[in-house]
Amino acid sequence: MKDLTINTATAYDLPRTFVGRHLIDGAWVAGAEIFERLSPSHGVVVSRSALGSAAETEAAIAAARRSFDAGVWSRISGKARATVLLKVADLIEANVERIAVQETLESGKPISQSRGEVGGAADLWRYAAALARTSHGDSHNTLGDDMLGVVVKEPIGVVSIITPWNFPFWILSQKLPFALAAGCTVVVKPSEMTPSSTVMLGELLVEAGLPAGVCNIVLGYGEPVGSLMSRHKDVDMVTFTGSTAVGKRITQAASDTLKKVALELGGKNxxxxxxxxxxxxxxxxxxxxxxxxxxxxxxxxxxxxxxxxxxxxxxxxxxxxxxxxxxxxxxxxxxxxxxxxxxxxxxxxxxxxxxxxxxxxxxxxxxxxxxxxxxxxxxxxxxxxxxxxxxxxxxxxxxxxxxxxxxxxxxxxxxxxxxxxxxxxxxxxxxxxxxxxxxxxxxxxxxxxxxxNTWMDGYPELAFGGVKQSGQGREIGKYGYDEFLEVKSLVMRVGRDSRAPWVKTSA
Structure with a gap:
């Protein structure tokens, strides 16, 4: 290994161990049990997080359902949603170093790449904010003199977001701002290996003024948290990034309720x-x-x-x-x-x-x-x-x-x-x-x-996702935003009915 370029340990004052809690219905909730994350590079405990159970998961889903049905987020204007998302983007940029250091300690990735991941994610939030204001449907004025057709787009509902450990902040930002821009409410479960940057983002959401219950965070393991988020009847969609094997299990879990599933899985590129x-x-x-x-x-x-x-x-x-x-x-x-x-x-x-x-x-x-x-x-x-x-x-x-x-x-x-x-x-x-x-x-x-003639260049405007066993659905871009919307057709008669009556009456 003498011919490799190796940086030995540097003198660095590690931050205090981060304490992570659940965010449920706008309140920070400490768990009865905790789990710890040992830094893969430094070998010390760098976070202690609340260990989620079925009870916390049920409470988070219920909060998201109530919030969506009440319309505190789903029925406000695109302008109002965009205003909050833009505030979040500004807050992300103001907190890059704190979030990046914690992500590096939990994941082992270089600090320069953590900074790029966290700081770059702000652009995803700003692009999603733009979509919140510019989304529209279609009108059809060619159906006849007495008919008008309108196609509208509505938020799909409650979305479960399950994210991996390798890009915990970036991948969450490929999903969460687009779901919020569409008017959905969400429950988020980060990987148990890198939970802290998601909690830190939750703090920024609260500071930006996101209404209680719109974004809920439950920390813990795939069982019971992730599996319940995948199969619960009050969840309308699951979006997951991770291994192909786990993606298949999520699809199976979601099948009983026929909820929508979006998957970004493995690659051999x-x-x-x-x-x-x-x-x-x-x-x-x-x-x-x-x-x-x-x-x-x-x-x-x-x-x-x-x-x-x-x-x-x-x-x-x-x-x-x-x-x-x-x-x-x-x-x-x-x-x-x-x-x-x-x-x-x-x-x-x-x-x-x-x-x-x-x-x-x-x-x-x-x-x-x-x-x-x-x-x-x-x-x-x-x-x-x-x-x-x-x-x-x-x-x-x-x-x-x-x-x-x-x-x-x-x-x-x-x-x-x-x-x-x-x-x-x-x-x-x-x-x-x-x-x-x-x-x-x-x-x-x-x-x-x-x-x-390039590799891994990406932009918020361009959709991302795979074919075959690399997944289904798309993230980011307009196509990624549309994943969180349902299409509804409105068929409206204008004026008097000019059709001959179907039921022939004797008069």
Whole structure:
């Protein structure tokens, strides 16, 4: 590991242990029991949170139902809703450092990336506020002289929001402001591994003047909190981000009440590298794509598909860049890759790598856990795997760590086939200076997002979501906003009825 760039522990005064409570009907509720979160990087308890039970979950759902039915949020003007959302955006920006430090301590991600996640989320709130004021339906004035048709959009109702640990603040901000902009009321359950930034956002919602019961937060585990939120009869929709396996269980739980389910799940996202590409930019983007957020990212470009003519040179450049990526203390300003979220997940990543090596793959770099001086062993080396075949688990399954697999191809047709040879379809990318090549790939790639000559650029205006087992529904953008709306048709007769009567009367 001497050839890696490692940041050892820095001198940093850790904040006081954060105490998290439930937010139910506008009141902060302490639980009878608590659970603790041990920092994956620093090995100390960084939060103590109320442990939610079925009772708190029922109370939160009931509060959301009462609030929605009373119309304190669902029936006010779009302008009034937008005003609150804009206040929240301002408050987020004023509290970036406090939230980011806590998120880094709970998740292990670098502080620079936590700051970017929290600060960038304010833009999602502002865009959702704009949608609250500009949403509209349709009118149909061509149905005949005595008929007028109007299509209106109404909030779907009570929404359960269940978020993961890898981007706890960002992913909540891909869901919550859009649900609120639509007029819905919500119950939120963050991951038990990263609960605190959600509670901090709840504090900002209260400060911004969101009415009691509109947003409720219950902390705890999938059972009983998440499962009850998924199957409860008074919940109209569930939106979940996480693993495909849990997404399937949520769909099953929701099926008895036929509530709407939106899912953003796993990915095994490829970048195709053509021989005419700008190889330096492509290598930098590949390095970023696999190590960003410690590789614990649904959009991670964990597999690359490289033309045979350039494969050796391209992989060598990625390995060279990988050696220069700064791994280590996530509280160091210069760190780019921090700690793995749990020891069990670190072991799972390593099991994928070891199984691939046993099957004939080669680790060009890395290939195992590592320790960082002053911080412990919950880190994983930057790893680049060659001699990988498409049937290996490491090439097909979501490893969710800083591990890159390399496949090769000869023709664009073969590259597209390898791209689509996956249960997942979240994102894909291609690098080429030929616009025709980029367009053909973009049309044929089975993915919710296709990047050409870039990776992981995103904007609030553009919808995000996947196909196949990467999920259903969309987030952010106008399409993501529409997920929280029901469409209702109003059919209205104008003036006297000109139809001949259906019932013939004798008069």
């Amino acid at each position: 490829p970048q195709v590298i053509m021989p005419d590409a700008d190889l330096e930019n492509a290598a930098d983007a590949v390095t970023f794509g696999v190590y960003f957020n410690v590789g614990q990212c649904c959009n991670s470009s964990s597999r690359i598909i490289v033309h045979e003519d350039i494969a050796d040179a391209f992989v060598a450049r990625v390995v060279e860049l990988s050696r220069q990526v700064r791994f280590g203390d996530p509280l160091d300003e210069s760190t780019q890759v921090g700690a793995i979220v749990t020891a069990d997940h670190n072991a799972k990543i390593d099991a994928y790598v070891k199984a691939a090596i046993e099957a004939g793959a080669k680790a060009e770099l890395g290939g195992g856990p590592m320790s960082v001086e002053g911080l412990g062993t919950q880190f994983y080396q930057p790893t680049v795997m060659t001699n990988v075949t498409p049937d290996m688990a490491i090439a097909r399954e979501e490893v969710f760590g800083p591990v890159l697999t390399v496949l090769t191809f000869r023709t664009l047709k073969e590259a597209i086939a390898l791209t689509n040879d996956s249960e997942y379809g979240l994102s894909a990318g291609i690098w080429s200076t030929d616009i025709h090549t980029c367009l053909e790939f973009s049309r044929r790639a089975q993915a919710g997002t296709v990047w050409t």
